[in-house]
Amino acid sequence: MKRTQKKYTVSIGIPAYNEEKNIGHLLSRILTQKVKSVVVEKIIVASDGSTDATESIVSSFKDKRIRFINHKERRGKTSLDNELVRLATTDILVMLDADVLPLANNFLEALCRPIINDHKVGLVGGRVHPAQPNSFFERVIAYSHIVKRHLFKQINGGDTIYLCHGRVRAFSKPVYKTISWPLTCPEDAYSYLHCKKQGYSFFYQKKASVLFRAPTNLLDHAKQSKRFVSGKAILRKYFSEEIVDSSYRLPGGKMLMSSFQFFLRAPVSFIVYFFIQTYVRFVFENVSYKRMYDTSKSTKRLISWPKNL
Numbered sequence: 370m371k372r373t374q375k376k377y378t379v380s381i382g383i384p385a386y387n388e389e390k391n392i393g394h395l396l397s398r399i400l401t402q403k404v405k406s407v408v409v410e411k412i413i414v415a416s417d418g419s420t421d422a423t424e425s426i427v428s429s430f431k432d433k434r435i436r437f438i439n440h441k442e443r444r445g446k447t448s449l450d451n452e453l454v455r456l457a458t459t460d461i462l463v464m465l466d467a468d469v470l471p472l473a474n475n476f477l478e479a480l481c482r483p484i485i486n487d488h489k490v491g492l493v494g495g496r497v498h499p500a501q502p503n504s505f506f507e508r509v510i511a512y513s514h515i516v517k518r519h520l521f522k523q524i525n526g527g528d529t530i531y532l533c534h535g536r537v538r539a540f541s542k543p544v545y546k547t548i549s550w551p552l553t554c555p556e557d558a559y560s561y562l563h564c565k566k567q568g569y570s571f572f573y574q575k576k577a578s579v580l581f582r583a584p585t586n587l588l589d590h591a592k593q594s595k596r597f598v599s600g601k602a603i604l605r606k607y608f609s610e611e612i613v614d615s616s617y618r619l620p621g622g623k624m625l626m627s628s629f630q631f632f633l634r635a636p637v638s639f640i641v642y643f644f645i646q647t648y649v650r651f652v653f654e655n656v657s658y659k660r661m662y663d664t665s666k667s668t669k670r671l672i673s674w675p676k677n678l
Contacts, residue, residue, distance in 0.1 A: 377460040377485055379477070380411040382453030384446050388467035389422040390670040396430055398470055402477040406485050409434060409477070410459050414467070415452055418443035446535075447550040454545050460484075462545045466536040468669045469579040472498065480539045480577035491544035491569025492560060495537035495577040500671055504585050509638045509645070511583040513631075520619070520627040527573030530616045533561035537579045544569055551607060555600030562608045562616060582671055587645065594649040 381399060385392055392414065399412060414427050415438040427437045438452070450464065461481050471477070476495075483490045496518070499511035521531040535557035540548075548563050550556045564571055584590035604613045632639040 377407045378410050379407045379461045379463055380457040380459040381463045383414045383465050383467050384449035385414050385423055385467040386417040387419045387421045389426055391468050392423055393426045394470055400432060401474060403474045404478050407481050413453055413456055415449045416440055417449055445552060447552050447556045450550055450556055460542055462540045464538045469536050469581050470671050472578040472580055476577050480574055483572040483574055484539060484541045489570050490572045491541045492564040492571045493539040493574050494533045495579055496575045497534050497536050497581055498578050499583045500580050507583050507585045509641050510590055512635055512638050513642050516627060516631045520623060523623055528571050530558050530561045532573045533557050536581055554603050558600060558604060580671055591649050
């Protein structure tokens with residue numbers, strides 16, 4: 370059902386922890402977005418105990434819509450997300466990780482469009498694309514992201530928990546105003562399940578793309594992977610086991626075909642990725658989800674930021 374035309378108000382929430390390598394570029398890209406149907410009212414950067422130049426870089430922007438919240442001690446990403454939700458009052462809330470970059474100047478318009486066009490859409494996930502890899506390890510991980518994205522798009526037309534990335538999401542007001550993330554949970558997957566529970570639909574918007582840096586080493590990849598491995602169990606505390614398991618279930622035939630295509634196109638990368646994931650699964654099989662994890666440092670730089678600020 371298409372809504373009547375009007376300008377929809379948007380808040381942008383960005384949780385940040387030591388993001389000096391990218392936060393300036395992200396804010397610059399946001400401020401140069403071309404929008405027709407939306408008006409950006411607030412851009413809130415919440416620092417989770419950053420000890421680098423994150424604050425000074427954000428403060429160098431004189432746009433009155435930008436607000437910086439500086440927490441002296443780390444609270445964890447879910448705590449910051451809850452704070453950003455409380456501060457938002459607009460029709461739409463866009464949540465972005467601080468280490469991504471929109472790829473087009475109509476990114477924001479495209480991300481919000483499904484909510485504007487259909488009142489039943491409560492949550493939109495954007496397309497995440499890996500940056501050009503700088504090493505063999507990064508190339509393996511980056512290519513695996515592309516293969517998995519191709520697989521996930523085939524599931525329910527993209528309506529899957531796997532395409533609800535924490536890196537880029539847009540929430541309608543009825544959904545974000547009813548959500549409160551438990552402090553120890555995968556907040557992206559929780560967002561998807563909460564949206565469904567509230568009776569709204571999820572939309573994967575492939576036209577709204579952000580760039581991200583895949584981990585460049587095994588340690589950083591393991592840090593990211595253990596959050597995913599341990600997150601499924603914690604979700605069963607807040608949603609039924611049947612709902613959680615069905616949301617994570619992947620069609621066996623499509624998985625097999627996707628793996629076979631991965632192997633044919635990049636056999637060495639496939640074999641290396643298989644052993645990497647086997648190692649991660651074995652090491653972190655019984656890891657519990659934590660409020661705060663060590664961050665992946667190698668994923669934070671996409672392009673250089675001037676050092677003299």
